[in-house]
Amino acid sequence: MATPAYGEITRNGLWKNNPALVQLLGLCPLLAVTGSVVNAIGLGLATTGVLTSSNLAVSLVRRQMPDTVRLPASVMIIATFVTCVELLMQAYTYELYLMLGIFIPLIVTNCAILGRADAFASKNSALPSLVDGFMMGIGFTAVLITVGAVREILGQGTLFSNMDLLLGPIAKDWRITVLGSHYPGALVAVLPPGAFLVTGLLIAAKNAIDTGIEKHRSQKVKIVPGSKRVRVTGRIV
Amino acid sequence: MSLMRATSPHARSGDNTAKVMLQVAAATAPGVLAMVIYFGIGVLINIALCVVTALLCEAAVMKLRGRPAAFYLRDYSAFVTALLLGIALPSYCAWWLPVVGSAVAIVLSKHLYGGMGYNPFNPAMVGYVVLLISFPVDMTRWVGAAEVIGGAPSISEAVSLVFGSYNIDGFTRATPLEIVRLNESVLLSQLYEIEPIFSRGTFAGVGWETISFGFLLGGLFLLFRRVITWHAPVAMLATLALLSLLFYDSGSSLSEGSPLLHLFSGATMFGAFFIITDPVSGATSNKGRLIFGAGVGLFTYIIRAWGSYPDALAFAVLLMNFAAPTIDNYTLPRTYGHKRPRSATDLEER
Numbered sequence: 001m002a003t004p005a006y007g008e009i010t011r012n013g014l015w016k017n018n019p020a021l022v023q024l025l026g027l028c029p030l031l032a033v034t035g036s037v038v039n040a041i042g043l044g045l046a047t048t049g050v051l052t053s054s055n056l057a058v059s060l061v062r063r064q065m066p067d068t069v070r071l072p073a074s075v076m077i078i079a080t081f082v083t084c085v086e087l088l089m090q091a092y093t094y095e096l097y098l099m100l101g102i103f104i105p106l107i108v109t110n111c112a113i114l115g116r117a118d119a120f121a122s123k124n125s126a127l128p129s130l131v132d133g134f135m136m137g138i139g140f141t142a143v144l145i146t147v148g149a150v151r152e153i154l155g156q157g158t159l160f161s162n163m164d165l166l167l168g169p170i171a172k173d174w175r176i177t178v179l180g181s182h183y184p185g186a187l188v189a190v191l192p193p194g195a196f197l198v199t200g201l202l203i204a205a206k207n208a209i210d211t212g213i214e215k216h217r218s219q220k221v222k223i224v225p226g227s228k229r230v231r232v233t234g235r236i237v
Numbered sequence: 238m239s240l241m242r243a244t245s246p247h248a249r250s251g252d253n254t255a256k257v258m259l260q261v262a263a264a265t266a267p268g269v270l271a272m273v274i275y276f277g278i279g280v281l282i283n284i285a286l287c288v289v290t291a292l293l294c295e296a297a298v299m300k301l302r303g304r305p306a307a308f309y310l311r312d313y314s315a316f317v318t319a320l321l322l323g324i325a326l327p328s329y330c331a332w333w334l335p336v337v338g339s340a341v342a343i344v345l346s347k348h349l350y351g352g353m354g355y356n357p358f359n360p361a362m363v364g365y366v367v368l369l370i371s372f373p374v375d376m377t378r379w380v381g382a383a384e385v386i387g388g389a390p391s392i393s394e395a396v397s398l399v400f401g402s403y404n405i406d407g408f409t410r411a412t413p414l415e416i417v418r419l420n421e422s423v424l425l426s427q428l429y430e431i432e433p434i435f436s437r438g439t440f441a442g443v444g445w446e447t448i449s450f451g452f453l454l455g456g457l458f459l460l461f462r463r464v465i466t467w468h469a470p471v472a473m474l475a476t477l478a479l480l481s482l483l484f485y486d487s488g489s490s491l492s493e494g495s496p497l498l499h500l501f502s503g504a505t506m507f508g509a510f511f512i513i514t515d516p517v518s519g520a521t522s523n524k525g526r527l528i529f530g531a532g533v534g535l536f537t538y539i540i541r542a543w544g545s546y547p548d549a550l551a552f553a554v555l556l557m558n559f560a561a562p563t564i565d566n567y568t569l570p571r572t573y574g575h576k577r578p579r580s581a582t583d584l585e586e587r
Contacts, residue, residue: 184372184375185371186337186371186372187370187371187372187373188367188370188371189371191370193367193370197345
């Protein structure tokens with residue numbers, strides 16, 4: 001299998017094959033911890049870290065792994081990196097670690113990570129795998145942050161509250177009150193149904209944008225006057 | 238409703254969606270009138286806000302979907318959804334509650350699932366539940382009946398309650414279901430003497446029992462006009478009555494309330510005749526409707542008695558909406574000429 005170009009890998013991770021919006025992988029953390037931006041960034045960065053390093057490691061040992069134990073071996077590698085991230089978060093962002101709770105160890109079972117290890121890293125060399133892991137992670141994080149931001153604004157009327165848990169005392173005053181101090185806060189946005197609603201609407205928005213781009217592109221194709229092809233099924237590109 | 242067609246000439250009834258919907262709307266009149274008498278004009282403000290928002294949303298979505306807006310607005314389905322939501326909301330709630338709820342009902346619950354005839358959940362109840370779990374405080378403040386609080390809010394008071402910052406607390410009272418639920422100390426018979434809402438009424442709280450009779454009357458009209466069948470309402474009311482009788486506890490301080498209280502207070506009658514009879518989100522066959530109605534009655538009682546909300550009809554309806562396709566699958570009617578019911582997925586007769 002030919003290794004795709006880095007531009008293609010980047011486009012896949014961020015948009016075309018986005019783990020959260022297209023592959024619909026890693027939905028459990030996506031739905032569970034995106035109540036606020038800080039939670040979303042925390043979990044997103046942890047996932048990106050694990051995804052990048054596990055992709056690199058799996059790619060490096062891919063020739064030594066017989067097919068029969070490929071999945072268990074990948075899981076062991078991923079679990080190792082998750083433990084590292086967990087310990088790091090305990091050391092540097094303890095309160096955030098407590099807030100995210102079980103969802104940090106659960107990164108091990110995040111299908112997006114195992115999916116990339118199996119679908120990409122076990123078939124490609126080290127550097128493309130590293131880039132793929134990083135881009136997939138960033139794409140996942142971007143969706144987490146978007147969902148987190150929408151839910152935080154609708155649910156609490158604020159944005160970037162508690163950012164100091166992640167970034168230290170500099171971020172203490174980052175909290176923006178978006179919807180005024182009298183906003184009552186739609187609890188449904190913070191509760192699980194809100195996560196499903198916002199994620200669903202986000203997927204719909206992505207599909208709408210894709211359809212729009214496609215339409216725009218197909219309009220650009222000029223029909224050459226005097227063309228001999230009179231009747232075609234499907235679009236001429 | 239019989240769908241069987243004989244050979245020509247056909248006698249056709251002039252029923253269409255618009256006519257059915259307008260009959261449903263007309264049937265809410267006695268209940269709404271009773272609400273106006275006991276709680277003042279709050280319910281009318283709610284209905285107006287809901288209807289305006291719903292029609293605007295319906296038109297906007299139809300424009301987005303590239304369908305003729307005027308044609309779909311004339312079938313009155315959005316109007317009825319908004320009307321039912323407006324009745325269900327507490328009177329004199331802030332203006333944005335009906336607006337948000339109505340928009341959720343039409344856009345999220347109806348059109349995202351494909352529009353009229355395709356929604357798996359009852360739109361009015363989805364709007365209500367979204368509001369209830371989002372704004373529990375505002376959604377559980379009911380004004381007391383006029384006889385209890387010394388006159389319902391006047392029109393100017395109503396306007397400042399809904400659009401201004403006028404505080405509603407001076408007008409609110411616990412509903413009959415809440416009083417019985419929170420009671421742990423006195424016998425039910427004593428409670429009926431102490432609490433003005435019961436002592437001025439007959440058996441289910443002043444105001445509430447009359448309103449329930451109003452909706453019962455409207456429901457009987459719909460039955461008489463054959464807009465709805467008796468199966469779902471009767472099954473629901475029977476289940477609710479049976480359960481409340483079983484757990485009545487002869488009126489001790491821990492009693493969950495008498496069957497009459499459960500039948501004629503809260504949203505029971507309104508739900509039985511106007512909500513669970515929705516032909517889209519409910520079960521299809523008559524046997525299915527019996528099961529559907531019984532399920533709604535069961536869940537309503539369970540949540541009322543042991544859940545954390547004083548009334549539960551909306552949750553019960555949504556839970557049974559989930560179950561409706563399964564119920565339909567197991568209650569297929571036998572078609573003529575076949576020995577047993579067959580589903581479309583059966584390949585050949587067994």
